[in-house]
Amino acid sequence: MAINFSKEQVIERVKFENPWWETNKIDKYYDKMQRREYFQIFFPLIKEKEIKRSVVLMGPRRVGKTVLIYHSIEALLDKDTPSKNICYFSIETPLYSGIALEELLKLYLSINDLSIVEETYIFFDEIQYLKNWELHLKSLVDSYHNIKFIVSGSAAAALKLKSKESGAGRFTEFLLPPLTFHEFLSLTNNDDLIKSGYMEKRWYETRDIEKLNKKFIDYINYGGYPELSLSKVIQSDPGRYIRNDIIDKVLMRDLPSLYGISDIQELNSLFTYIAYNSGNEMSLDGISRNSGVAKNTIKKYLTYLEAAFLIKIIHRVNQNAKKFKRANFFKVYLTNPSLRSALFSPLKTDDPYVGNMVETAIFSQWQHDSSDPLYYARWSAGEIDIVSLDGKQKPEWCIEIKWSNRFAKKPHELKNLKTFCKLHDIEEAVVTTIDIHSSAEIEGTICSFVPASLYAYTVARNIIKQKKAKTQD
Numbered sequence: 385m386a387i388n389f390s391k392e393q394v395i396e397r398v399k400f401e402n403p404w405w406e407t408n409k410i411d412k413y414y415d416k417m418q419r420r421e422y423f424q425i426f427f428p429l430i431k432e433k434e435i436k437r438s439v440v441l442m443g444p445r446r447v448g449k450t451v452l453i454y455h456s457i458e459a460l461l462d463k464d465t466p467s468k469n470i471c472y473f474s475i476e477t478p479l480y481s482g483i484a485l486e487e488l489l490k491l492y493l494s495i496n497d498l499s500i501v502e503e504t505y506i507f508f509d510e511i512q513y514l515k516n517w518e519l520h521l522k523s524l525v526d527s528y529h530n531i532k533f534i535v536s537g538s539a540a541a542a543l544k545l546k547s548k549e550s551g552a553g554r555f556t557e558f559l560l561p562p563l564t565f566h567e568f569l570s571l572t573n574n575d576d577l578i579k580s581g582y583m584e585k586r587w588y589e590t591r592d593i594e595k596l597n598k599k600f601i602d603y604i605n606y607g608g609y610p611e612l613s614l615s616k617v618i619q620s621d622p623g624r625y626i627r628n629d630i631i632d633k634v635l636m637r638d639l640p641s642l643y644g645i646s647d648i649q650e651l652n653s654l655f656t657y658i659a660y661n662s663g664n665e666m667s668l669d670g671i672s673r674n675s676g677v678a679k680n681t682i683k684k685y686l687t688y689l690e691a692a693f694l695i696k697i698i699h700r701v702n703q704n705a706k707k708f709k710r711a712n713f714f715k716v717y718l719t720n721p722s723l724r725s726a727l728f729s730p731l732k733t734d735d736p737y738v739g740n741m742v743e744t745a746i747f748s749q750w751q752h753d754s755s756d757p758l759y760y761a762r763w764s765a766g767e768i769d770i771v772s773l774d775g776k777q778k779p780e781w782c783i784e785i786k787w788s789n790r791f792a793k794k795p796h797e798l799k800n801l802k803t804f805c806k807l808h809d810i811e812e813a814v815v816t817t818i819d820i821h822s823s824a825e826i827e828g829t830i831c832s833f834v835p836a837s838l839y840a841y842t843v844a845r846n847i848i849k850q851k852k853a854k855t856q857d
Contacts, residue, residue, distance in 0.1 A: 414454035443560035444693035562608035564844030600837035608720030626726035663740035703763035766800030792833040
């Protein structure tokens with residue numbers, strides 16, 4: 385049964401969501417939060433005036449999209465933007481149900497007696513709750529040239545976004561992933577564990593590898609979400625927080641509402657199976673046998689789960705680095721290792737599954753670099769965990785992810801790596817360890833042995849550094 389809210393109720397809600405119109409400040413709840421590294425990359429898109437585009441902020445639930453929006457509003461206020469020229473709407477608010485974006489815009493302008501010729505910033509948070517939002521947004525971008533529109537969305541944003549169709553040339557997408565290990569250390573005030581880089585800042589050193597590894601395991605268990613990272617109360621029961629606030633909302637609300645999924649239990653069982661086996665090679669046949677779900681259904685579910693930012697599918701190449709015509713086998717990684725810990729239980733350093741989650745954590749650092757698609761190599765006699773191909777499909781570099789010191793002590797046992805590097809003339813390769821940092825030459829290939837925690841930190845920090853440099857170009 386629909387509820388008809390009065391115009392006065394809607395106006396009061398709009399004023400409530402925009403306290404800076406009176407105070408010139410954002411709510412203290414958001415003001416006291418530390419800004420993510422991604423703020424410095426995101427905010428220039430908001431201030432961009434030359435290109436008339438809306439900014440579409442995407443990412444999984446609870447990674448800090450709304451906080452990033454509030455920090456952007458704070459930065460606009462700090463740069464002397466008139467407070468009433470900034471407006472925020474949370475589209476999931478029941479009071480806004482059934483109200484078109486343009487109606488909300490006109491209501492805001494009338495409340496503040498503003499004209500559309502003034503430079504204005506409009507934020508629509510959780511935009512996916514509006515049907516055909518991309519068509520509404522395109523119309524606004526085309527019609528109101530002095531207004532910068534910034535929208536955010538969780539699972540549905542990636543699923544519904546049609547930037548190549550409805551939003552061609554009008555939307556700039558920005559993905560906010562879960563916290564990197566670098567951000568996690570900064571957020572929890574553990575930056576002092578890292579020393580300055582060397583070798584042209586390609587690698588970083590640590591002051592205490594034992595403590596860094598402890599924080600790395602904490603990151604695997606709790607580190608993907610800012611709120612979870614900082615709250616000991618939530619960490620005491622991460623399953624309740626992540627299942628209720630993140631997984632259940634995506635599996636039971638977002639995806640079913642978008643795609644008409646009727647068997648929610650089936651979808652939930654599939655995700656649980658994937659979470660438990662994150663980092664393992666899978667096949668549609670194998671998943672079907674273990675889950676009892678038809679292969680065509682599994683294929684659709686995997687597409688939905690990947691678009692919802694819960695998983696990342698990595699495809700296989702053979703020993704010659706050639707892709708397979710039929711992707712029968714693939715690896716599935718959680719985009720955030722703490723998802724597994726919440727579904728089952730937090731891991732310890734010597735847990736049998738910690739190796740898989742170390743691999744998952746390292747892949748979650750690399751997902752921050754969307755320009756570099758990664759693969760894994762698998763052939764009858766061996767496997768390489770990560771392979772990067774250049775534009776000509778030639779391997780540029782490769783990595784073996786281990787949570788062990790064995791191969792640093794016995795590098796001659798790295799037969800798969802030796803074979804692959806020799807075949808493709810790869811001069812340098814990386815093998816991760818628990819706490820050994822060394823190097824060795826294996827038949828012409830220099831193998832750098834790097835602690836997995838330090839490698840994860842280095843990848844994350846270097847990617848962020850590169851992204852920041854691009855915003856300054």
